[in-house]
Each structure stands twice: as C-alpha cells, then as structure tokens.
Amino acid sequence: MDWGFIFERSFSAMIGPEVVVYAIAAVGLNVHFGYTGLMNFGQVGFMAAGAYGVGVTVYWLEWNFWIGILFSFVYVAVLALLLGLPTLRLRADYLSLVTIAASETIRLLARSRVMKPYTGGVEGVNQFAGPFYDLSPFELGKFYSFGPFKYLGRDVWVLVVGWTLLILITLMVRQLMRSPWGRTLRAIREDEDAARALGKNAYFFKMQSLLLGGMIGGVAGVIQVIQKASVQADTFNPVITFTIWTILIVGGPGRIWSPIVGSSIYWTLIVFIENTLRQLPPGVRSTLEDTVQLSDFNIAMLRFILVGLGLLLLARFRPQGIFGSREEMALDRR
Amino acid sequence: MTDGPIITATGVVKTFGGLRAVDVDKLEIRRNKITALIGPNGAGKTTFFNLLTGFDQVDAGEITLDGQNITGTPPHRLAAKGMVRTFQLTKALAKLSTLENMKLGALHQRGEKFWQALIPGLWTRQERDIEARAEAILQRFNLTHMRDEFAGTMSGGQRKLLEMARALMTDPRVVMLDEPMAGVNPALAQSLLELIKMLPAEGRTVIFVEHNMDVVQEISDWVVVMAEGRIIAQGTPAEIKSNKAVVDAYLGAHHGEDLSKVELA
Structure with a gap:
C-alpha cells in the first residue's frame, strides 16, 4: 500500500475544490435551516439555477461570461421568490416538499430535449469558463505543491477565488447573525408566532432568509461549474442536497464554522476511504473481491456506506455535531 | 379619543365548520383598566383573543383599536400599533x-x-x-x-414572567394575556399579579383570559363572561360573582339550552 499517495490525496481533498463548493452551499443551507428553521430540501436547485445562469447566458444568448455571473444571481432570486411566495406562509413541511420537487424539475427540464437550444440538453454547456481562467496568475497545466497539498494550477486559481469567497460569505453571515436581523431569524426558528406577536413580519424575514441562503447556494453552483468547466444537468441531482445536509449536520446547524469544517471532514473521509480501498494489498483485495465482490465500482458505493456508518455513530455519540452544544440540544426536549 | 373605549368588537363572528366558535354582538374594552375574559372550556375565549390580535381572521364583524378599524390587520402590524399578546402555551424562545x-x-x-x-x-x-x-x-x-x-x-413560571416582560418591550398600549397564571406556583403567581396590577397606571390596558376565579376577583376592574361563543354577562367582579347565568354556565345548569335565551340576573 502506498500510504504516501493515500495521504497526499486525502490532504489535497481536505481543502480542495469540492470542499469549497459544498461548504458555500452549506453556508446557504445553514442560513435556511440552522438559523431560520427553513426545511430546504432543494439546495441543489439553487446551485443549478446559479450554474445555468452562466451556462444559458453564454450558450444561448452568447453573451459575456461575466454578464452570465450577474445573471445567475437574477435566476437564483427568481427561483427563491417562486418557491417562497406560495409556501412561506404555510407550515414548514410545504417548503421542503416544494424545494425538493423544484430542484428535480430544474434538472429534468435542463436536460430535456425541449430546452436543448437554451441549456445544451444532456450534453450541457462546455468551454465557457475561459475568461475566468484567463485571469489566473498560475500556469493552468502546471502542478503546484505547498506542504502536503498538491494541485493543478487551474485548481489553485479556483481555490484562491473559492476560499476567498467562502471566507467573505462566512464572515458576512456571521455579522448578520450577530445583528438584530439574525436574532429575529433565530426567534422565528424557535417560534414564529411569538415573533409575529412581537411585531416581526415573519413572512418577510423568512423570504429574506430564503433569498440570502439561495443566493449563497447559487455562488456554490457557479464555482462548481467553473471548476468542472462544464454545466451538466445531471451533476445537480438530489444526492448533492443530502450531502450538503450531511455536511451541515456533521458540523452542527446554526454554527458559523460548521459548513467549512463539516465539508472538509466529509471530503477528506470520502477520499481517504476510497484511496485506501483501492490501495489494499493484492491478497486482501482478491479475498474481498471473492467474498464481498469488492469491484472498483463497488468501492465508490462502499465509501458512501462507510461514511453513512460514521454518520450513524456521530448521531449516536455526538448528535449536536462538532460545534453544536449538547446543552442547547437538550433544550429541544424540555 | 382618549376617553372612549380602547377596543371595540362589533358583530364579530367566527365559525369552524358548523361550530359558531365566536359570536360577539358588542364588546367595549375600557381604557387603562384590567378586563378579565372568563368562561368554561370551549367558550371561545382563546379564539376571540386570536381574532382581536390578528392571529385569526373574523368571518364577519369589525374590531377597532382607538377608533381605528383593525379588522384583518396581521399581528406584526398590531404590535406596531401598540397591541401585544402572550400565549396560553408559553412561547419562550428556548x-x-x-x-x-x-x-x-x-x-x-x-x-x-x-x-x-x-x-x-x-x-x-x-x-x-x-x-x-x-x-x-x-x-x-x-x-x-x-x-x-x-x-x-427556565421553569414554567419564569417563562410566563419572561413572556410578559418581553411583551412590555414593545411598549404596548394594550397587553393581552392568555392565561398568565396557568402553571405558575402560588408564590410566583402573587408577584405576577402585582406586576399586572401596575400596568394601568403606566397607561396600559390589560385584557386577560383566566380560569382561576380568585385571580379574576383580585385584579380585574371588569369581567366579561363568555359561553358557547357569546358574551353572556359582564360587570364588576362582585356583580359577576353573584350572577346566576355565570354560575349556570360554569356548572351546566342549562346544559343543552341556548344560553342567549337565559335571563341575566
């Protein structure tokens, strides 16, 4: 087994592009669920809206990439309003139903034949992110390594921009949550009627929260497609939403650093487990292939199973997540 | 406007399916006084409270606050107009x-x-x-x-205190308390009563729903009795205490009869 290789991969995964994308998406979900109590089961829909904001603008309208970035904010805002206006006055469950349905609708619509002239259909939109990489001070094809981390130049550029955005967004959310605005969101999370009785327009605040968290999700979507250099409908499947939920719960909802740490842990584990399984000594590997049919394909599945097992253990022994406080959690049961 | 009733409800009706939960012809709440709203379980007190505070919508009728029509105004706007409420099941934000x-x-x-x-x-x-x-x-x-x-x-009693204290942060003209004494231990209840009694002197009108008749007798200036959605009697605590219809409403002497046809003492 090549432990050096396993660790190199794992370390690089620790702060890699996936961590950034999922952490940003999770910051958005944290605004929704962690601070406002909104059950959004379609965060990937906001990512897709952001991604196609760029994709559609460049592919169909053939406009500039940077205008596309601006458009993605418009798309996400429209989506948030469409989802929020009819549901936020209703009980919490309705938002979760509508968001999960909407995120799938977006994916299926984007890959459909009807929409192909606008979205590129199943093939999606490729080679549109040039203007972003043109600004890179790093040589795109060269490997850079610092300490235990090693990335291609193009990824270093994505990481520099991505982490800057992630930190800025996190600090912005922190500032907001320390303000009276954030206090009102948390009050609505605890009891909407109490907040309304005290003069807070709960509907309006929830709409603001949905917009903010959705926009942040949109940023994650844009970074994801820039990094992949393609917008593909099927990358925005519901599993992504649940991965984001996993990340948030691992970190602890309603805590400012949860999304970053949760995302980092999640991706490090996934990459570590996968590479370890692939690097098993031949004897062990062949035994496992014979007994439990551990094929290359199954390894990809098995890593999720193992992460799931880890989650179960977390739920059993540290249900409040890494940053959550058990004392606070106990209040729910009183 | 400073002398008239602070709240009026005229022809207020609320039905749930076939049930006429609230059917109030006329009610005026006096300014800077403590008014108790009493009645047996299911009398429509809390529903009426919800209608007054905008948490529920009337089917018919008009509600005014300081002469201004507030029918259908959402709760957060009412709070801005100086009307705040607490809840029967305390809503401390845990x-x-x-x-x-x-x-x-x-x-x-x-x-x-x-x-x-x-x-x-x-x-x-x-x-x-x-x-x-x-x-x-x-x-x-x-x-x-x-x-x-x-x-x-916090304990249940402390939560009741907190909820009332929090309501005062809105600097209200009207404080609506839904069963402020429920589940509060006797010692704490006494201090809560004293706090409520001080409110009229600060220019605040108090309306409260309560089951405990001792409490009602002690602090209210005026008592409104509801049964089956209607107001069946109102008066000073002493008057209400000796009112036959009220006693009947609680004890069910006229069980199954239309209470509006019962003669008031």
Missing part, C-alpha cells in the same frame, strides 16, 4: 438567551433591516438603549439572574 428574548421585543430596530444589519455602526447605539431598557424590565420582573441563560432552561 435557544435565545433571556436578554436576547427581551431585546427581540423592541420595535422599529434599525438592525433588523438586512442591509443595515451588515453595518454594526448603524445600530449598536440603539441596541445599547434597548439593552438598558431590557435590563430595567428584567429587574422589575426579578429575572436579572437569568439574563444570560437560555430561556429554555
């Missing part, structure tokens, strides 16, 4: 500290606007004023020691 619960109650906070929230300089001064006011009220309610604790760690 994962906010006691002080945060209090500060939430202040109206017109600059820091509650999204863009201003981003710039602390725009609201920290107001926040300090709010905090000072919150601390003064906490002191009065004997909750200063709980200041930084999560509201979720």
Whole structure:
C-alpha cells in the first residue's frame, strides 16, 4: 500500500475544490435551516439555477461570461421568490416538499430535449469558463505543491477565488447573525408566532432568509461549474442536497464554522476511504473481491456506506455535531 | 379619543365548520383598566383573543383599536400599533438567551433591516438603549439572574414572567394575556399579579383570559363572561360573582339550552 499517495490525496481533498463548493452551499443551507428553521430540501436547485445562469447566458444568448455571473444571481432570486411566495406562509413541511420537487424539475427540464437550444440538453454547456481562467496568475497545466497539498494550477486559481469567497460569505453571515436581523431569524426558528406577536413580519424575514441562503447556494453552483468547466444537468441531482445536509449536520446547524469544517471532514473521509480501498494489498483485495465482490465500482458505493456508518455513530455519540452544544440540544426536549 | 373605549368588537363572528366558535354582538374594552375574559372550556375565549390580535381572521364583524378599524390587520402590524399578546402555551424562545428574548421585543430596530444589519455602526447605539431598557424590565420582573441563560432552561413560571416582560418591550398600549397564571406556583403567581396590577397606571390596558376565579376577583376592574361563543354577562367582579347565568354556565345548569335565551340576573 502506498500510504504516501493515500495521504497526499486525502490532504489535497481536505481543502480542495469540492470542499469549497459544498461548504458555500452549506453556508446557504445553514442560513435556511440552522438559523431560520427553513426545511430546504432543494439546495441543489439553487446551485443549478446559479450554474445555468452562466451556462444559458453564454450558450444561448452568447453573451459575456461575466454578464452570465450577474445573471445567475437574477435566476437564483427568481427561483427563491417562486418557491417562497406560495409556501412561506404555510407550515414548514410545504417548503421542503416544494424545494425538493423544484430542484428535480430544474434538472429534468435542463436536460430535456425541449430546452436543448437554451441549456445544451444532456450534453450541457462546455468551454465557457475561459475568461475566468484567463485571469489566473498560475500556469493552468502546471502542478503546484505547498506542504502536503498538491494541485493543478487551474485548481489553485479556483481555490484562491473559492476560499476567498467562502471566507467573505462566512464572515458576512456571521455579522448578520450577530445583528438584530439574525436574532429575529433565530426567534422565528424557535417560534414564529411569538415573533409575529412581537411585531416581526415573519413572512418577510423568512423570504429574506430564503433569498440570502439561495443566493449563497447559487455562488456554490457557479464555482462548481467553473471548476468542472462544464454545466451538466445531471451533476445537480438530489444526492448533492443530502450531502450538503450531511455536511451541515456533521458540523452542527446554526454554527458559523460548521459548513467549512463539516465539508472538509466529509471530503477528506470520502477520499481517504476510497484511496485506501483501492490501495489494499493484492491478497486482501482478491479475498474481498471473492467474498464481498469488492469491484472498483463497488468501492465508490462502499465509501458512501462507510461514511453513512460514521454518520450513524456521530448521531449516536455526538448528535449536536462538532460545534453544536449538547446543552442547547437538550433544550429541544424540555 | 382618549376617553372612549380602547377596543371595540362589533358583530364579530367566527365559525369552524358548523361550530359558531365566536359570536360577539358588542364588546367595549375600557381604557387603562384590567378586563378579565372568563368562561368554561370551549367558550371561545382563546379564539376571540386570536381574532382581536390578528392571529385569526373574523368571518364577519369589525374590531377597532382607538377608533381605528383593525379588522384583518396581521399581528406584526398590531404590535406596531401598540397591541401585544402572550400565549396560553408559553412561547419562550428556548435557544435565545433571556436578554436576547427581551431585546427581540423592541420595535422599529434599525438592525433588523438586512442591509443595515451588515453595518454594526448603524445600530449598536440603539441596541445599547434597548439593552438598558431590557435590563430595567428584567429587574422589575426579578429575572436579572437569568439574563444570560437560555430561556429554555427556565421553569414554567419564569417563562410566563419572561413572556410578559418581553411583551412590555414593545411598549404596548394594550397587553393581552392568555392565561398568565396557568402553571405558575402560588408564590410566583402573587408577584405576577402585582406586576399586572401596575400596568394601568403606566397607561396600559390589560385584557386577560383566566380560569382561576380568585385571580379574576383580585385584579380585574371588569369581567366579561363568555359561553358557547357569546358574551353572556359582564360587570364588576362582585356583580359577576353573584350572577346566576355565570354560575349556570360554569356548572351546566342549562346544559343543552341556548344560553342567549337565559335571563341575566
């Protein structure tokens, strides 16, 4: 087994592009669920809206990439309003139903034949992110390594921009949550009627929260497609939403650093487990292939199973997540 | 306008399916007095409360606050107009500290606007004023020691105190208390009563729903009795105590009869 290789991969995964994308998406979900109590089961829909904001603008309208970035904010805002206006006055469950349905609708619509002239259909939109990489001070094809981390130049550029955005967004959310605005969101999370009785327009605040968290999700979507250099409908499947939920719960909802740490842990584990399984000594590997049919394909599945097992253990022994406080959690049961 | 009734309800009707939960022809609430709303279970007291405070919509009728029609006004607007309520099942915001619960109650906070929230300089001064006011009220309610604790760690009685204290942060003209004494131990109940009694002198009108007749006798200036959605009697506590219809409503002497046809004493 090549432990050096396993660790190199794992370390690089620790702060890699996936961590950034999922952490940003999770910051958005944290605004929704962690601070406002909104059950959004379609965060990937906001990512897709952001991604196609760029994709559609460049592919169909053939406009500039940077205008596309601006458009993605418009798309996400429209989506948030469409989802929020009819549901936020209703009980919490309705938002979760509508968001999960909407995120799938977006994916299926984007890959459909009807929409192909606008979205590129199943093939999606490729080679549109040039203007972003043109600004890179790093040589795109060269490997850079610092300490235990090693990335291609193009990824270093994505990481520099991505982490800057992630930190800025996190600090912005922190500032907001320390303000009276954030206090009102948390009050609505605890009891909407109490907040309304005290003069807070709960509907309006929830709409603001949905917009903010959705926009942040949109940023994650844009970074994801820039990094992949393609917008593909099927990358925005519901599993992504649940991965984001996993990340948030691992970190602890309603805590400012949860999304970053949760995302980092999640991706490090996934990459570590996968590479370890692939690097098993031949004897062990062949035994496992014979007994439990551990094929290359199954390894990809098995890593999720193992992460799931880890989650179960977390739920059993540290249900409040890494940053959550058990004392606070106990209040729910009183 | 300063002498007339602060709240009027005229022809207020609310039905749930076939049930006429509230059917109030005429009710006037006197300014700066304590009015008790009593009646047996299912009399429609809480529903009527919800209608007055905008948490539920009337099917017919008109409600006014200080001569202004407020029928159908949502709760958050009513709070801004000076009408605040508490709930039968106390709504302490468990994962906010006691002080945060209090500060939430202040109206017109600059820091509650999204863009201003981003710039602390725009609201920290107001926040300090709010905090000072919150601390003064906490002191009065004997909750200063709980200041930084999560509201979720409070006892049932403390939560009732907090909810009332928090309501006062809106600086209301009308305080509506839904069963303020339910589940409060006798010692705490007494101090809660004293606190309620002080409100009229500060220019606040109090309306409260209560089951405990001793409490009603002790603090109310006026008692309104509801049964089966209607107001069957009103008067001073002493008058109500000796009212046959009221006693019947509670004891069910006219069970199955239309209470509107019962002659009032």
